[in-house]
Amino acid sequence: MTNSACGENAVDSDLSAYAFDDDQKAITIKKFDLPSPWINYLSNGNLHAFVSQAAGGFLWWQDAMKGKLTRYRMHNLPIDSPGFYIYIRHKDGTVWSPSFRPVVQPLDGWSATHKPGTTEFYAKKGDFEATLKLFITPDYNALVWNLDIQNNSPADEDVDVFAYVELSQYNFLDEVAYGYYWRHMLKTWFDKESDTLFYLYHYQKPENAEKVPLVFFASTHTVQSYSGDRDAFVGNYRDERDPVAIANGRCGNEEILSGEPCAALHCSVSCKQGEHARISFFLGVQPGVLTDYQLAKIKIQQTIQELRKEEIIAAQHEKLKAWWDNILGKFECAIPDASAQRQINIWSPVNCVQVSRYERGVSTIAAGFREIGFRDTCQDMVAMAYRDADLATAKFLMLLSLQESAGNAMPRCGPRPAKKPDLEINSDHHLWLPFLAYAVIAETGDSSVLDEIVPYAPDGTQGPPKQASVWEHLLAAMRFTADNLGSNGLPLTLKGDWNDIIGKFSEQGRGESVFAAQQYVCALNYLIEIADYAGKKDDAGWLTQLRDEQIENILACAWNGKWWYRCFDDEGTAIGGEESEFGKIWINSQTWAVISGVGSREQHEAAMKAANHYLSTDVGLMKLYPGFKTWPDVTHPFSGYNPGNGENGAIFCHSNTWAIIAETMLGNAEQAWKYYNQLVPHNALQKMGLEKYKSEPYAWASNIVGVENPKHGWSNVVHITGTAAWMDIAATQYLLGIRARLDGLEIDPCIPGWERFSVKRNYRGCLLLIDVVNPSKVSKGVRFVEVDGKRFDGGAIPSTALVANSTVNIKVVMG
Numbered sequence: 058m059t060n061s062a063c064g065e066n067a068v069d070s071d072l073s074a075y076a077f078d079d080d081q082k083a084i085t086i087k088k089f090d091l092p093s094p095w096i097n098y099l100s101n102g103n104l105h106a107f108v109s110q111a112a113g114g115f116l117w118w119q120d121a122m123k124g125k126l127t128r129y130r131m132h133n134l135p136i137d138s139p140g141f142y143i144y145i146r147h148k149d150g151t152v153w154s155p156s157f158r159p160v161v162q163p164l165d166g167w168s169a170t171h172k173p174g175t176t177e178f179y180a181k182k183g184d185f186e187a188t189l190k191l192f193i194t195p196d197y198n199a200l201v202w203n204l205d206i207q208n209n210s211p212a213d214e215d216v217d218v219f220a221y222v223e224l225s226q227y228n229f230l231d232e233v234a235y236g237y238y239w240r241h242m243l244k245t246w247f248d249k250e251s252d253t254l255f256y257l258y259h260y261q262k263p264e265n266a267e268k269v270p271l272v273f274f275a276s277t278h279t280v281q282s283y284s285g286d287r288d289a290f291v292g293n294y295r296d297e298r299d300p301v302a303i304a305n306g307r308c309g310n311e312e313i314l315s316g317e318p319c320a321a322l323h324c325s326v327s328c329k330q331g332e333h334a335r336i337s338f339f340l341g342v343q344p345g346v347l348t349d350y351q352l353a354k355i356k357i358q359q360t361i362q363e364l365r366k367e368e369i370i371a372a373q374h375e376k377l378k379a380w381w382d383n384i385l386g387k388f389e390c391a392i393p394d395a396s397a398q399r400q401i402n403i404w405s406p407v408n409c410v411q412v413s414r415y416e417r418g419v420s421t422i423a424a425g426f427r428e429i430g431f432r433d434t435c436q437d438m439v440a441m442a443y444r445d446a447d448l449a450t451a452k453f454l455m456l457l458s459l460q461e462s463a464g465n466a467m468p469r470c471g472p473r474p475a476k477k478p479d480l481e482i483n484s485d486h487h488l489w490l491p492f493l494a495y496a497v498i499a500e501t502g503d504s505s506v507l508d509e510i511v512p513y514a515p516d517g518t519q520g521p522p523k524q525a526s527v528w529e530h531l532l533a534a535m536r537f538t539a540d541n542l543g544s545n546g547l548p549l550t551l552k553g554d555w556n557d558i559i560g561k562f563s564e565q566g567r568g569e570s571v572f573a574a575q576q577y578v579c580a581l582n583y584l585i586e587i588a589d590y591a592g593k594k595d596d597a598g599w600l601t602q603l604r605d606e607q608i609e610n611i612l613a614c615a616w617n618g619k620w621w622y623r624c625f626d627d628e629g630t631a632i633g634g635e636e637s638e639f640g641k642i643w644i645n646s647q648t649w650a651v652i653s654g655v656g657s658r659e660q661h662e663a664a665m666k667a668a669n670h671y672l673s674t675d676v677g678l679m680k681l682y683p684g685f686k687t688w689p690d691v692t693h694p695f696s697g698y699n700p701g702n703g704e705n706g707a708i709f710c711h712s713n714t715w716a717i718i719a720e721t722m723l724g725n726a727e728q729a730w731k732y733y734n735q736l737v738p739h740n741a742l743q744k745m746g747l748e749k750y751k752s753e754p755y756a757w758a759s760n761i762v763g764v765e766n767p768k769h770g771w772s773n774v775v776h777i778t779g780t781a782a783w784m785d786i787a788a789t790q791y792l793l794g795i796r797a798r799l800d801g802l803e804i805d806p807c808i809p810g811w812e813r814f815s816v817k818r819n820y821r822g823c824l825l826l827i828d829v830v831n832p833s834k835v836s837k838g839v840r841f842v843e844v845d846g847k848r849f850d851g852g853a854i855p856s857t858a859l860v861a862n863s864t865v866n867i868k869v870v871m872g
């Protein structure tokens with residue numbers, strides 16, 4: 058174990074606090090008292106948990122807000138508690154935990170290892186060693202705790218093992234608001250026949266009674282004592298570090314009909330000298346208890362019987378691993394940059410999967426309250442389309458069913474009466490739909506999805522909701538923007554664009570957004586290409602006209618002579634020029650000028666250089682500079698965020714992804730890789746120092762506090778961020794340049810003069826083994842490719858040359 062690290066920049070202890078093992082797809086954490094919890098998500102798609110290096114975390118069933126099974130107190134002291142706790146108690150009264158927490162007694166060795174879907178703790182105490190492995194089984198709704206104890210002492214010993222979790226009233230907000238009444242509507246009881254502790258919270262009017270879960274906790278070993286009563290287990294004015302039950306060496310066999318519930322099991326494990334012993338615990342759920350209790354109980358008994366078989370647990374763990382190997386195996390690169398390779402192959406896709414499950418909602422600081430965000434899911438799924446096209450297609454159709462018939466979409470997905478465009482509507486949500494449509498069709502090659510009929514969101518009127526084909530939905534989105542242009546002919550900002558706060562300049566509804574305009578051009582470009590591919594040529598004409606008009610409008614008003622303005626306010630004043638005191642330059646309108654292709658090469662180069670000049674910090678580009686003053690200095694500030702935070706000048710990592718893409722489009726490989734590498738969490742942490750950066754060196758952050766704030770370098774809102782998807786897109790499609798197109802594959806890397814690299818990539822069911830050679834060490838440009846020996850000039854390969862085979866070898870010659 059290392060001591061706390063401190064200081065301006067990385068010090069030795071930052072490097073020794075953790076180590077990656079890329080072959081094992083693992084990170085091992087060697088310092089338990091990190092500046093923040095470093096978590097891993099465990100899941101089978103229905104039952105979910107996260108767990109930190111100190112075993113802090115919680116378990117939930119389907120929905121973290123409504124199905125919270127165990128407690129975790131956000132913003133709590135001690136931080137990162139409670140969690141999934143094991144106590145090992147020896148006959149001499151010594152107590153220790155393999156996860157260090159909760160006992161917090163010195164250990165003789167300790168580490169925590171996160172792998173996709175599994176977390177493993179190791180601890181040594183005197184002559185004993187223990188490993189605790191936590192994972193959720195794919196086929197049973199149970200969190201498995203596998204505890205192995207190795208006895209290296211000269212004698213046999215029967216050791217007491219306690220497993221403990223604090224239970225929750227399922228509905229998080231209700232519990233916070235009314236838990237003091239509703240704690241009389243729950244019960245814990247022990248079933249002797251199956252040696253299982255049960256927990257049920259049965260608020261008097263449960264929604265969806267058939268879904269209400271019964272929680273169970275069981276072991277492979279005979280239960281010696283148990284407790285379902287947190288306060289009895291812990292004791293008066295004690296806490297999980299030193300519960301009275303552990304001090305006594307047994308629980309009081311409490312069952313409760315009211316109060317604060319817990320599940321604690323106590324078993325005796327016979328540890329033979331020189332041998333290791335295994336005990337497992339299973340914390341799981343079975344829905345349907347309110348509609349058929351007997352059936353739910355029978356199912357639980359069957360589940361526990363199965364889980365008590367070691368070979369079933371082993372097979373379940375293999376199955377989980379295979380699931381992850383399949384997802385991560387969709388894209389694997391071998392490049393001469395270990396940090397970037399690790400992030401691209403392992404942790405970035407892990408993060409994309411988490412985001413596809415938890416969106417922006419669940420982490421150590423997020424209770425699960427945020428509903429699905431329309432634009433967020435749209436973007437997340439663009440990155441998931443090549444790993445799981447079915448998932449991306451299903452979410453695409455789900456989003457379309459939440460689009461309003463006027464073409465726009467609301468930020469949070471949920472029904473809302475139809476209205477004329479008003480300030481509740483954003484200019485951008487619907488504009489992301491063509492990005493996802495393109496990604497889905499490019500990955501499947503199947504444009505028939507465009508003809509599927511999908512309802513629009515209910516509009517509050519009687520009768521069934523309007524419906525239309527997917528293609529009509531996409532066209533409606535374009536019409537909405539075309540019908541809502543401002544006096545410069547750019548999209549009205551309305552409530553905001555991708556930037557949640559930008560609507561501040563548009564409170565009267567007259568402001569216009571340059572970024573939304575650039576995004577609109579991209580969206581139209583995608584649809585024009587789709588129209589051509591899918592034989593919808595009638596629409597290609599007017600879409601092209603809209604696109605060309607929009608380009609003209611942008612060029613006429615958005616260039617300030619040195620870079621691009623960000624928006625126009627209600628009075629028509631341009632925001633984002635040298636004359637502005639705050640927010641002189643904003644990153645998104647510079648990067649999206651390049652991405653949308655609007656403007657000249659000179660303008661693009663100049664704007665990206667200006668962005669680099671004004672916005673670069675030691676770890677990334679700030680969203681804008683200088684940050685706006687807030688209260689009490691001004692009475693009507695741009696944002697409540699202090700300068701350097703959030704939308705007001707943080708290093709917004711999501712925005713940095715677009716700078717990476719823009720630089721690759723300009724062929725500036727050094728700059729593009731610099732922008733990528735400096736934000737790779739491991740690199741950023743090492744640069745800023747552990748005590749400043751604080752968060753996981755493997756998960757993308759939403760933002761890092763900017764230079765105008767004393768906490769500069771603190772990485773924030775980790776895991777649950779749109780950064781994950783776009784970093785994956787930036788790396789795989791633009792830096793390494795492997796892009797699915799509607800009619801085939803485009804290979805167009807932008808690399809810092811490497812001599813070669815290789816990629817394995819799944820494309821429409823065909824495994825591509827891509828070997829890129831770069832004899833003249835250029836940074837961009839493909840001379841030709843050979844597909845199983847067949848030559849194509851340039852980097853474009855028609856899909857027909859690929860999909861008939863299960864594997865193809867592609868040689869790419871740059872130059």
Ligand code: GLC
Nearest residue numbers: 417430433555556557558779
């Ligand atoms: C957050 C929001 C996202 C928004 C972004 C920029 O990440 O989740 O919807 O686009 O901030 O404001």
